[in-house]
Amino acid sequence: ELKVEQNPLFLSMQEGKNYTIYCNYSTTSDRLYWYRQDPGKSLESLFVLLSNGAVKQEGRLMASLDTKARLSTLHITAAVHDLSATYFCAVASAGNMLTFGGGTRLMVKP
Amino acid sequence: NAGVTQTPKFRILKIGQSMTLQCAQDMNHNYMYWYRQDPGMGLKLIYYSVGAGITDKGEVPNGYNVSRSTTEDFPLRLELAAPSQTSVYFCASSYQGGSYNEQFFGPGTRLTVL
Numbered sequence: 001e002l003k004v005e006q007n008p009l010f011l012s013m014q015e016g017k018n019y020t021i022y023c024n025y026s027t028t029s030d031r032l033y034w035y036r037q038d039p040g041k042s043l044e045s046l047f048v049l050l051s052n053g054a055v056k057q058e059g060r061l062m063a064s065l066d067t068k069a070r071l072s073t074l075h076i077t078a079a080v081h082d083l084s085a086t087y088f089c090a091v092a093s094a095g096n097m098l099t100f101g102g103g104t105r106l107m108v109k110p
Numbered sequence: 111n112a113g114v115t116q117t118p119k120f121r122i123l124k125i126g127q128s129m130t131l132q133c134a135q136d137m138n139h140n141y142m143y144w145y146r147q148d149p150g151m152g153l154k155l156i157y158y159s160v161g162a163g164i165t166d167k168g169e170v171p172n173g174y175n176v177s178r179s180t181t182e183d184f185p186l187r188l189e190l191a192a193p194s195q196t197s198v199y200f201c202a203s204s205y206q207g208g209s210y211n212e213q214f215f216g217p218g219t220r221l222t223v224l
Binding site: 033043088092096100 | 151153206
């Protein structure tokens with residue numbers, strides 16, 4: 001059974017600081033996704049990571065994947081208040097079924 | 111394109127009542143999914159479909175039923191609603207065959223069972 005763990009579950013940051021969210025998963029997979037969810041809203045796709053060593057960047061967010069370690073990271077550079085949201089990683093298994101991590105609630109304070 | 115649409119947005123049910131959550135997509139996606147999200151948690155897969163007429167169970171299927179008679183629609187049926195089914199329900203769709211197989215999510219239905 002695939003298990004996906006994120007940490008931390010809650011992160012309070014000052015604007016301008018850097019931080020990393022970690023996503024560990026238990027079995028081999030060929031795809032990992034990162035999503036953003038604002039309170040009361042649906043999920044917005046951020047990144048799709050397909051291969052070992054994959055790195056993708058969009059603005060202040062950068063995601064990477066290490067399939068050998070079964071680890072993905074979401075790095076936040078110089079955080080701004082607009083990045084406050086909950087971030088989920090999700091790992092694909094057969095039939096493109098996704099198993100989600102528990103989410104990381106990010107609060108960026110001025 | 112409207113993408114993935116869901117109705118209703120909110121619903122309150124009494125214990126033992128039944129209802130159908132509607133989901134439709136206009137992207138000609140072959141795969142469709144139903145997830146539930148409990149407060150402060152990640153999403154859990156209820157059922158999924160790989161095409162019209164084909165459905166299969168996900169992680170938490172008990173208390174739910176689905177059907178897929180067309181490519182566009184994937185309704186979720188709750189029979190004999192229970193308080194444990196209080197949750198936010200998300201429908202998603204994806205096109206299998208590309209590199210990303212990315213799932214696109216609807217706006218969600220917030221269900222309360224009292």
